[in-house]
Amino acid sequence: MAIIITDECINCGACEPECPNTAIYEGADDWRYKDGTSLNGTIVLPNGKEVDADEAQEPISDELYYIVPDKCTECVGFHEEPQCAAVCPVDCCVPDEDHVETEEALLGKQRFMHPDD
Numbered sequence: 001m002a003i004i005i006t007d008e009c010i011n012c013g014a015c016e017p018e019c020p021n022t023a024i025y026e027g028a029d030d031w032r033y034k035d036g037t038s039l040n041g042t043i044v045l046p047n048g049k050e051v052d053a054d055e056a057q058e059p060i061s062d063e064l065y066y067i068v069p070d071k072c073t074e075c076v077g078f079h080e081e082p083q084c085a086a087v088c089p090v091d092c093c094v095p096d097e098d099h100v101e102t103e104e105a106l107l108g109k110q111r112f113m114h115p116d117d
Ligand code: SF4
Pocket: 003, 018, 019, 020, 021, 022, 023, 024, 067, 071, 072, 073, 074, 075, 076, 082, 083, 084, 085
């Protein structure tokens, strides 16, 4: 399961630097698979999707900080609990019921993005 930022977000920015996968971006900013990971060039994601890790992707939100589901591991592989949720002052980082994954799948994503850690 990925974490999602709800529309309660006050755009304080506290969560962004805490994410070990660089899965959090400011509203209206482009995102990339390669940001904060070991990924580059053409890659096949654990879910089978082929993507260009260097390519700028469309923002998921234009107004609020957002989390990229493909990059969020709920902090599995790095921390005991989601770091964004731990620092968010308004508790708006919550489980995303549309992106449910097993612990194994989350760890697989983490290893895929950071094979050398
Ligand atoms: S749960 Fe962890 S990996 Fe996911 S967005 Fe929050 S800080 Fe990043």
